[in-house]
Amino acid sequence: MIDGAANILVTVNGESRSIPEGESLSGLLLALGIRDGAVAVELNRALVARQEFSNVKLKQGDVLEIVTFVGGG
Amino acid sequence: MAGRNRDMTATSCADTSPDAKLKIGAHEFASRLFVGTGKYPSNEVMVKALEASGARCVTVAVRRINLAERGKGCMLDFIDPKRYTLLPNTAACYTADDAIRTARLGREAGLSDLVKLEVLGDEKTLYPDTAETVRATKQLVSEGFTVLAYTNDDLISALRLQDAGAASVMPLGAPIGSGLGILNPLNVRLIIERLTVPVIVDAGVGTASDVSVAMELGADGVLLNTGIALARDPVLMARAMKLACEAGRAAFLAGRIPKKEYGTPSSPAAGVISSVRGDATKPK
Numbered sequence: 001m002i003d004g005a006a007n008i009l010v011t012v013n014g015e016s017r018s019i020p021e022g023e024s025l026s027g028l029l030l031a032l033g034i035r036d037g038a039v040a041v042e043l044n045r046a047l048v049a050r051q052e053f054s055n056v057k058l059k060q061g062d063v064l065e066i067v068t069f070v071g072g073g
Numbered sequence: 074m075a076g077r078n079r080d081m082t083a084t085s086c087a088d089t090s091p092d093a094k095l096k097i098g099a100h101e102f103a104s105r106l107f108v109g110t111g112k113y114p115s116n117e118v119m120v121k122a123l124e125a126s127g128a129r130c131v132t133v134a135v136r137r138i139n140l141a142e143r144g145k146g147c148m149l150d151f152i153d154p155k156r157y158t159l160l161p162n163t164a165a166c167y168t169a170d171d172a173i174r175t176a177r178l179g180r181e182a183g184l185s186d187l188v189k190l191e192v193l194g195d196e197k198t199l200y201p202d203t204a205e206t207v208r209a210t211k212q213l214v215s216e217g218f219t220v221l222a223y224t225n226d227d228l229i230s231a232l233r234l235q236d237a238g239a240a241s242v243m244p245l246g247a248p249i250g251s252g253l254g255i256l257n258p259l260n261v262r263l264i265i266e267r268l269t270v271p272v273i274v275d276a277g278v279g280t281a282s283d284v285s286v287a288m289e290l291g292a293d294g295v296l297l298n299t300g301i302a303l304a305r306d307p308v309l310m311a312r313a314m315k316l317a318c319e320a321g322r323a324a325f326l327a328g329r330i331p332k333k334e335y336g337t338p339s340s341p342a343a344g345v346i347s348s349v350r351g352d353a354t355k356p357k
Contacts, residue, residue, distance in 0.1 A: 067137055072110060
């Protein structure tokens with residue numbers, strides 16, 4: 001986070017988070033320590049293609065779902 | 074309606090080789106056993122069990138990343154992407170819309186068009202909502218997915234799913250995780266006889282013979298998870314399931330004898346040394 005920059009609130013996997021205004025989706029993933037791999041993101045219930053991660057700028061009130069694969073049948 | 078020819082007394086073709094690969098859409102699988110990755114005692118046991126099962130396609134669930142536990146060993150690190158095709162499922166979805174969203178996320182995470190579509194209708198039995206499953210199938214097929222649709226052991230819903238474009242239809246043997254086996258072999262056989270897409274029996278398998286029963290009915294494959302993962306020795310059970318799958322497939326292709334009510338001798342009736350014939354219990 002950059003000192004002095006305004007923050008916005010977004011919801012990530014059901015939890016509220018404060019992030020710098022103008023943060024990109026790829027910036028958020030990096031800040032969350034999510035490495036590239038089997039990851040997919042939904043923004044406001046719409047899928048975001050991987051190649052768009054760096055182009056998407058997050059806005060106040062955005063709702064994100066960040067998922068991966070876990071064991072299942 | 075024209076179903077595929079399941080009469081294996083007919084002359085053999087490439088498809089009737091016990092080693093023939095299973096084709097689902099554009100995908101080919103060297104094993105007809107599909108195994109889940111949930112509920113194992115550990116990732117290490119899971120890896121060994123998957124290996125012992127011979128499966129080449131394993132199911133995975135799509136779930137929120139645990140943000141509090143980043144960096145801990147994840148299940149995927151244990152699965153060799155060169156050996157296994159990942160089949161993302163839509164488990165725990167109760168509406169077509171949620172299943173569609175989950176399928177899209179799974180495709181983006183796994184970069185494969187395969188999806189095991191599961192839209193449930195009841196939390197206690199985990200029975201599928203077939204109407205919602207048909208709706209989700211249509212949508213996902215229109216988006217280019219290869220849909221393997223989990224459904225009831227009901228011929229009509231299986232036909233509807235095939236009509237909706239499912240690449241494979243997966244009737245249940247019994248409720249998910251129940252281990253009750255193939256509760257209605259007649260229904261499963263009717264589905265197998267009538268559908269032209271591959272039929273994979275999914276759910277309810279408790280032990281090896283259940284897999285054999287499904288394969289002997291003519292199923293193209295079997296998908297299971299709990300039967301292996303929660304067995305006392307998951308790795309040994311995985312091996313048993315593999316052998317049962319192969320045995321059942323071979324028995325189906327070999328063409329079993331018809332069932333008869335009374336005995337027929339396997340040895341010649343002529344040349345028996347005793348002069349007494351017929352009912353030995355009859356007084357002389």
